[in-house]
Each structure stands twice: as C-alpha cells, then as structure tokens.
Amino acid sequence: MKKLSFITLLLACASLNAQVYSYVDSNGNTIYTDNPPENQATRNLDIKVTPSVNKTENNVDEADLKTVRLSPTTPINVPNASNGESNAPFKVISINYQSLTIVTPEHEDTITNSDGQLMITLESSPKLSSNHKYRIIIDGETVGESTSPTFSINNLERGEHKLVAKIIDSDKNVIKKTEQQVFYIRQTTLADKRRVRPCKYRDFGVRPECPLKDKPKPDPRILRKITDKLGITKPCDLTDYGVRKDCPIELKPLTPTEEAKTKNNSKKAM
Numbered sequence: 623m624k625k626l627s628f629i630t631l632l633l634a635c636a637s638l639n640a641q642v643y644s645y646v647d648s649n650g651n652t653i654y655t656d657n658p659p660e661n662q663a664t665r666n667l668d669i670k671v672t673p674s675v676n677k678t679e680n681n682v683d684e685a686d687l688k689t690v691r692l693s694p695t696t697p698i699n700v701p702n703a704s705n706g707e708s709n710a711p712f713k714v715i716s717i718n719y720q721s722l723t724i725v726t727p728e729h730e731d732t733i734t735n736s737d738g739q740l741m742i743t744l745e746s747s748p749k750l751s752s753n754h755k756y757r758i759i760i761d762g763e764t765v766g767e768s769t770s771p772t773f774s775i776n777n778l779e780r781g782e783h784k785l786v787a788k789i790i791d792s793d794k795n796v797i798k799k800t801e802q803q804v805f806y807i808r809q810t811t812l813a814d815k816r817r818v819r820p821c822k823y824r825d826f827g828v829r830p831e832c833p834l835k836d837k838p839k840p841d842p843r844i845l846r847k848i849t850d851k852l853g854i855t856k857p858c859d860l861t862d863y864g865v866r867k868d869c870p871i872e873l874k875p876l877t878p879t880e881e882a883k884t885k886n887n888s889k890k891a892m
Contacts, residue, residue, distance in 0.1 A: 646753045663752065717754075719798040721747045724787050727805045734808045738778035744771040744787050746798070754797065757788040780809045 643658040658664070725743040727733060733740055744756055750769060758766045758773050761784055766773050783806070788799040812831040821829065826837035858866065863874035 722798045722800050729803045732806045740775040742773040753792050757790050759786045778807045780807045
C-alpha cells in the first residue's frame with residue numbers, strides 16, 4: 623500500500639511539475655509528499671525513471687533506466703508530461719553507502735586489559751541515515767545495535783575473536799557490512815601490573831602483585847629514614863627502634879657498652 627501511494631504521488635507530481643520530498647516521521651514511517659513540515663530533514667534517495675516506451679512496467683530493460691538523484695536538502699522537479707515521460711516506469715533504490723570501516727580495533731590487534739573490555743569505532747560514508755543503525759557482531763553473535771559509531775563491549779574472554787560490523791534499516795535488513803576482522807584479548811597479569819607499577823617496600827603484602835614472600839629483607843647497614851608531613855626526612859634514633867614501623871628492633875645498633883660486652887663474651891666462649 624505504501625509503495626502504491628508513493629507511485630501515485632510521483633505520477634501526480636510529474637503531471638504538475640511539482641517538487642517531491644521524502645522524510646521519516648516520529649513513528650519511524652517514511653512519508654512521501656510535495657509539502658513537507660518545516661525544519662524536517664529529507665532522506666537521500668536514488669530514483670530511476672525510464673523514458674516513455676511501449677513496454678509494460680514488468681517488461682522494462684535495466685539498460686533503459688536512467689537515474690535521477692535527490693540530494694539531502696534540495697528537491698528535484700519530476701519530468702512532466704510535456705517531455706513524454708509522465709507515464710514512465712521507475713525504480714526506487716535505497717541509500718548507497720560507499721564504505722563502512724572498522725576504525726578500531728585494527729585487524730589482528732591485541733587488546734590487553736583485565737576486564738575483557740573492547741572499544742569499537744566505526745566510520746561510514748555517507749554518514750548514517752536517521753532511520754538506520756550500526757550492528758556489531760562478535761564470533762557470530764549480535765552484541766550491540768546503535769546509531770552511535772562507538773561501542774563499548776565488556777567481559778570478552780581472552781583469546782581470538784572475529785568482528786563484523788553492519789548497517790541495517792528499520793526492518794533489520796542489512797544494507798552494508800564490513801569484511802571480517804580478527805582481534806585478540808590478552809588479560810592483564812600480575813606480572814604486567816608489577817612491571818607498569820613496580821612494588822615499593824610498603825606495597826608488599828598489600829597489593830596482589832606484591833606478595834609478602836617477595837618482600838626484600840632489610841639491610842642492617844642501611845640507616846632507615848622516614849619523611850614526616852613537612853617533608854623532612856628523619857633517621858631512626860635509638861629510642862625509635864621497636865616503636866616506629868620503619869625502625870624495626872632487629873636493626874637497632876649496639877651501644878659501645880653492649881658491643882664491648884658482646885666481644886668479651888665471645889672471647890670467654892673461645
């Protein structure tokens with residue numbers, strides 16, 4: 623019924639040398655008219671019209687067809703009866719997308735993260751029509767449809783994945799699609815995290831990538847220091863050992879009396 627109404631409108635406008643418009647209403651219906659609402663965007667259409675010939679509509683050669691292109695904003699005068707083309711058969715063709723490209727990820731890219739997250743960016747020429755959508759397919763399953771060219775996909779398993787992007791119309795028909803691309807998900811390991819952010823002394827036993835068993839043993843020859851809130855570094859005093867966390871008791875140096883006593887005990891033992 624919609625197609626019949628469209629044909630009738632075109633033939634009527636042809637005889638009146640009127641201008642033809644096409645737009646999509648708020649319910650997603652395509653409307654064809656010679657008097658569209660104000661501030662209403664039109665659609666890109668290719669309309670093919672044949673010259674007047676002694677053939678029925680079902681017996682028109684493709685070679686006899688000629689193309690009349692409607693720009694997005696500029697109407698076109700339909701050939702009138704004075705040119706002998708008012709009763710010519712015609713064919714309506716959908717928007718011709720010249721290209722659809724997956725910008726990211728690139729083919730055979732390796733994405734490294736711990737959440738299996740993937741950002742996908744698409745690009746089409748011409749830009750996506752208002753009643754069309756992008757569809758993302760990963761490993762044969764649809765994972766998203768949107769008018770936005772950017773998708774965020776989560777919880778992908780590590781390993782190889784296959785990606786295809788498509789443009790679909792309001793009836794879910796595929797208008798354009800990309801070639802299949804391959805990408806790889808590599809989950810971030812503890813070694814990766816430790817390499818990016820090396821473990822500090824206080825991180826051991828706190829960060830998962832800094833296990834306590836890997837904590838280096840303190841060197842008693844190194845004077846332990848601490849920085850207070852004013853940014854002043856303070857060495858460990860004798861009274862700080864066993865009190866301050868950075869001054870363990872096992873690193874407390876011997877006093878001269880204790881050192882002499884230790885030497886005397888060693889000699890007696892010999």
